[in-house]
Amino acid sequence: MSNPTEQSIIDYIRKRFPKRRKELVEGIGDDAAVFRNGFVISTDSFFENVHFAMSYFTYYAVGYHCLGASLSDLAAMAASPICAFISLHLTKSISMKEIDQLHKGFRKVADPFRCDLAGGDIVTSPAFGISITVVGRSRRVLFRSGARPGSGLFVTNFLGLAEVGRRVLHEGLPRKDYPVSIAKHLFPAPRIQEAQGIKRYAESCIDVSDGLSTDTFHLAEESRVRITIDAEHVPIHSEVGEYCSKKKIEPLDFILASGEDFELLFTAKHVPRLAGVKIFRIGQVTKGSGLFLSARGKEKRIEPTGYEHLTQHGN
Amino acid sequence: MSNPTEQSIIDYIRKRFPKRRKELVEGIGDDAAVFRNGFVISTDSFFENVHFAMSYFTYYAVGYHCLGASLSDLAAMAASPICAFISLHLTKSISMKEIDQLHKGFRKVADPFRCDLAGGDIVTSPAFGISITVVGRSRRVLFRSGARPGSGLFVTNFLGLAEVGRRVLHEGLPRKDYPVSIAKHLFPAPRIQEAQGIKRYAESCIDVSDGLSTDTFHLAEESRVRITIDAEHVPIHSEVGEYCSKKKIEPLDFILASGEDFELLFTAKHVPRLAGVKIFRIGQVTKGSGLFLSARGKEKRIEPTGYEHLTQHGN
Numbered sequence: 001m002s003n004p005t006e007q008s009i010i011d012y013i014r015k016r017f018p019k020r021r022k023e024l025v026e027g028i029g030d031d032a033a034v035f036r037n038g039f040v041i042s043t044d045s046f047f048e049n050v051h052f053a054m055s056y057f058t059y060y061a062v063g064y065h066c067l068g069a070s071l072s073d074l075a076a077m078a079a080s081p082i083c084a085f086i087s088l089h090l091t092k093s094i095s096m097k098e099i100d101q102l103h104k105g106f107r108k109v110a111d112p113f114r115c116d117l118a119g120g121d122i123v124t125s126p127a128f129g130i131s132i133t134v135v136g137r138s139r140r141v142l143f144r145s146g147a148r149p150g151s152g153l154f155v156t157n158f159l160g161l162a163e164v165g166r167r168v169l170h171e172g173l174p175r176k177d178y179p180v181s182i183a184k185h186l187f188p189a190p191r192i193q194e195a196q197g198i199k200r201y202a203e204s205c206i207d208v209s210d211g212l213s214t215d216t217f218h219l220a221e222e223s224r225v226r227i228t229i230d231a232e233h234v235p236i237h238s239e240v241g242e243y244c245s246k247k248k249i250e251p252l253d254f255i256l257a258s259g260e261d262f263e264l265l266f267t268a269k270h271v272p273r274l275a276g277v278k279i280f281r282i283g284q285v286t287k288g289s290g291l292f293l294s295a296r297g298k299e300k301r302i303e304p305t306g307y308e309h310l311t312q313h314g315n
Numbered sequence: 316m317s318n319p320t321e322q323s324i325i326d327y328i329r330k331r332f333p334k335r336r337k338e339l340v341e342g343i344g345d346d347a348a349v350f351r352n353g354f355v356i357s358t359d360s361f362f363e364n365v366h367f368a369m370s371y372f373t374y375y376a377v378g379y380h381c382l383g384a385s386l387s388d389l390a391a392m393a394a395s396p397i398c399a400f401i402s403l404h405l406t407k408s409i410s411m412k413e414i415d416q417l418h419k420g421f422r423k424v425a426d427p428f429r430c431d432l433a434g435g436d437i438v439t440s441p442a443f444g445i446s447i448t449v450v451g452r453s454r455r456v457l458f459r460s461g462a463r464p465g466s467g468l469f470v471t472n473f474l475g476l477a478e479v480g481r482r483v484l485h486e487g488l489p490r491k492d493y494p495v496s497i498a499k500h501l502f503p504a505p506r507i508q509e510a511q512g513i514k515r516y517a518e519s520c521i522d523v524s525d526g527l528s529t530d531t532f533h534l535a536e537e538s539r540v541r542i543t544i545d546a547e548h549v550p551i552h553s554e555v556g557e558y559c560s561k562k563k564i565e566p567l568d569f570i571l572a573s574g575e576d577f578e579l580l581f582t583a584k585h586v587p588r589l590a591g592v593k594i595f596r597i598g599q600v601t602k603g604s605g606l607f608l609s610a611r612g613k614e615k616r617i618e619p620t621g622y623e624h625l626t627q628h629g630n
Contacts, residue, residue, distance in 0.1 A: 004411045006437045009403070012411070016418065017432040023397050023452075024433055033398070033433040037352055043400040043448055045438045082338050083348070085358040087446050088324070096319045096327070103331065117332040118339055118348040121446075122321045123360045131402050131436075131446035133358055137338075 029222070030144050031076040031207060032136075040136045042073035047089075047129035054128070056169040059098045061186040062130070063105020069209070070132040071109065071190035072262040076207035077143070078199040079136035080192060083118035084110065086132050089125030113192055142195070146204035147223035147267040153283035154202075154271055156194050156264045158237035159212055160251070161185075163258035168243070181239045188262040195264060197274040205266040213256040214304035215265050216283070217291045226288030227267075229256075231295035233282045256293075257305040344537070345459050346391040346522060347451075355451045357388035362404075362444035369443070371484040374413045376501040377445070378420020384524070385447040386424065386505035387577040391522035392458070393514040394451035395507060398433035399425065401447050404440035428507055457510070461519035462538035462582040468598035469517075469586055471509050471579045473552035474527055475566070476500075478573035483558070496554045503577040510579060512589040520581040528571040529621035530580050531598070532606045541603030542582075544571075546610035548597045571608075572620040 004012075010028070019027040026034040032042035046066045048054055057065070067084060074081050086106065088099075106117065118135070165185030168178045175182055195205070204223055206215050212229070220227040236251045244251040267285050283294075293302045319327075325343070334342040341349040347357035361381045363369055372380070382399060389396050401421065403414075421432065433450070480500030483493045490497055510520070519538055521530050527544070535542040551566045559566040582600050598609075608617045 004409075004414065008411065009414055009437050012414065013418065013432065013435075017422075019431055019433075020429060021397055021431045024431060027398070027431060027433040028435070033400070037354075039352075039354065041400065041434070041448075041450065043402055043434060043436055043446070045402040045404060045436045045440075045446055047404065047438060047440045049441070050439050082336055083342070085348070085356065085448060087358055087360040089360060089362065089444065094319075096323070099319065099324055099327065103328065107332075114335060116334055116336045116339060116342060117328065118334070118342040119356070119358060120328075120343075121358055121360045122324050123362060124365050125360075125362045125444065126364070126442035127440060129404065129440065129444075131358070131360055133356075133400060133448040135356065 031073040040079035043133040045131040059101035060105040063102040068188040074136035075191040078195040079138035081115035083116040086120040089129035142205035144222040151267040160240040160255040160258040162260040202266040217304040228292040229283040346388040355394035358448040360446040374416035375420040378417040383503040389451035390506040393510040394453035396430035398431040401435040404444035457520035459537040466582040466600040475555040475570040475573040477575040517581040529619035532619040543607040544598040
């Protein structure tokens with residue numbers, strides 16, 4: 001889809017559909033909508049050959065991947081899941097066994113959070129797909145718009161792994177060389193617990209679904225601040241280093257553009273050590289606007305090199 | 316999809332995913348899930364050539380039809396809409412003008428209820444489709460399971476019109492002869508106001524989406540009662556009579572099997588005249604179980620002749 005783009009459609013909708021209801025604190029524009037009663041709701045859709053490839057996904061992995069990615073939107077707002085509504089878009093060839101595998105995947109990722117399946121729809125579709133709406137709750141919601149000058153930029157865990165995993169599977173590279181990356185692409189872990197750990201300290205948050213540069217740009221834009229990513233402080237996982245070396249790609253460029261890691265990217269004045277939560281400080285927030293990269297003592301403005309879900313993975 | 320059927324998948328899911336969260340009053344099994352705080356949430360998906368045909372639908376009508384059908388699930392629970400989450404599954408050929416028309420359709424059906432658009436997702440899909448999650452609220456929710464012996468069975472308005480409209484458009488019959496039916500298929504009105512009118516009196520409610528026989532059967536099953544439809548009291552609209560006469564179909568059989576009228580089917584001890592609400596009494600609830608038809612003084616058990624969304628409209 002060269003024209004219109006996802007962003008142009010979102011801009012169109014935001015302009016023409018202003019929030020009117022007092023029950024809504026925040027509507028279109030963040031990872032999820034936030035209600036005055038503390039409910040947080042988000043919806044996502046996934047299609048075969050657009051978001052996942054059945055050449056290397058099992059039905060179990062599809063279930064896990066799609067619901068994991070959906071629950072990540074709740075983590076980004078520091079909300080705990082209550083339940084999910086799942087619409088299955090099924091082609092006529094699907095079997096009951098495959099539906100069973102799909103649901104085992106849903107359960108595997110949902111059960112640790114006691115997330116119920118509360119409803120859904122089942123329709124025949126020309127293409128296999130899944131639409132998921134997740135409902136969560138939070139007493140203190142983190143928005144994209146809370147970043148303040150003087151804070152640091154943090155991320156939970158390494159980035160770029162999911163995209164390495166996707167490419168390794170897509171290109172048929174040896175799976176044994178990239179176990180962490182492959183697991184990350186197939187079975188993304190929504191950072192629900194981590195969000196509960198950081199929410200006391202974080203002032204803004206987003207999940208890394210569109211790539212480090214695009215998601216950091218969102219934080220800067222929505223918070224009306226300038227954010228600088230420190231090139232030297234972005235951690236590079238050995239599998240990302242390995243893949244980039246093989247493909248002669250600069251690892252930092254790769255990470256700036258890689259999506260679907262579903263790690264939390266947040267700003268905070270400081271974050272203490274949190275048990276079981278890996279956190280890297282990779283930049284800082286200052287007055288101004290825009291996205292910058294600092295390397296060898298020099299800062300330069302960079303553009304979001306974004307991971308466009310509309311055009312990635314497509315046939 | 317000959318195997319598995321929609322019902323077999325729902326049965327599978329209901330059995331394996333029991334409601335666990337105390338925040339949920341009712342999960343899978345009614346028109347919408349009900350939360351303890353009064354929120355009511357439902358999700359539906361629609362695809363071209365399965366739920367609507369672009370040979371006679373405009374994008375405006377698609378927007379109206381899909382959101383209207385979704386809001387009907389809130390009406391069935393006597394909930395008032397707060398907002399909708401809309402996922403667009405777009406093929407690469409769609410234009411910004413078509414997206415604009417689609418959203419004008421969403422607005423037209425949503426605005427009378429001050430229903431906000433609170434979020435969504437935009438993805439590339441091999442087939443044009445829409446997934447919608449609606450969020451509403453009610454202080455007194457109507458369930459399918461509330462029917463009690465001694466009550467009457469009521470419906471708001473004539474039935475069968477939407478299916479006549481669909482067939483007339485599909486078969487290319489003269490549109491001028493079926494204006495009410497065509498409008499009913501393209502632009503279904505969710506009976507939100509009507510639900511507010513009847514909720515003081517009704518004890519159970521469902522919207523007629525799967526056909527009179529199937530939806531009455533659902534009320535009987537979920538309420539563990541016997542419901543008898545009085546053949547003589549089912550009103551027949553002149554356009555339904557006209558179409559059935561032309562096709563040599565018994566109008567009552569047609570109405571029992573026709574879906575997507577999105578009228579409210581409910582049980583109550585009595586219903587007073589309500590300003591602006593058309594209501595027909597078409598049967599009664601007694602002790603026992605199952606669905607019966609009464610004609611010329613004789614009652615016979617009938618099967619739900621169901622409108623299967625999985626197999627209708629398909630190519």
